[in-house]
Amino acid sequence: MKNTFDFDRFYELLYVASKNVFSSIQLAHKNESFYIFALYTCGDLGYLLPTSSTKEGLALAVEKYSKMALFNGVSLEKLQEDLRWSPCDSPLHLEGESHFNEVSKFISEVPLILEAIPTEESWDEFEEFFDKFMGVCIEVLKRLDKEGIFGE
Numbered sequence: 001m002k003n004t005f006d007f008d009r010f011y012e013l014l015y016v017a018s019k020n021v022f023s024s025i026q027l028a029h030k031n032e033s034f035y036i037f038a039l040y041t042c043g044d045l046g047y048l049l050p051t052s053s054t055k056e057g058l059a060l061a062v063e064k065y066s067k068m069a070l071f072n073g074v075s076l077e078k079l080q081e082d083l084r085w086s087p088c089d090s091p092l093h094l095e096g097e098s099h100f101n102e103v104s105k106f107i108s109e110v111p112l113i114l115e116a117i118p119t120e121e122s123w124d125e126f127e128e129f130f131d132k133f134m135g136v137c138i139e140v141l142k143r144l145d146k147e148g149i150f151g152e
Helices: 007-028 055-066 076-083 097-107 110-116 124-146
Strands: 034-041 048-054
Touching (some): 007 034, 007 124, 034 124, 048 097, 055 076
Antiparallel strands (some): 034 048
């Protein structure tokens, strides 16, 4: 890979930030029932931020949408089904994002790295980088889960 990216350092920064933010979120919402802890990004990996969801937050989102004219006649059950896996609709989406300031700075060049890869010749280098990046994210979440950060 022509462009070097320190995946080990990325792992370290992401692990610390994720452990801190998800612990902090749980403490701030200790009376809520969590069902999502995740990392949120986009196709060019231009950002990576925390997101989480609780049953209580889902109820608030359903209530909010049920009052919108656009969703008049949509059942509460349907709204709940549609909003359950929509991280952006969770009241906890991006909560604690300041914990990711170092991660954000560290990955700020990633879109440029991806853009510089000559994809018209071969997707291999692009896919290798993308897979390594996502692999780090998955490994961090697995480690946190193994450590019991997310509960049962």
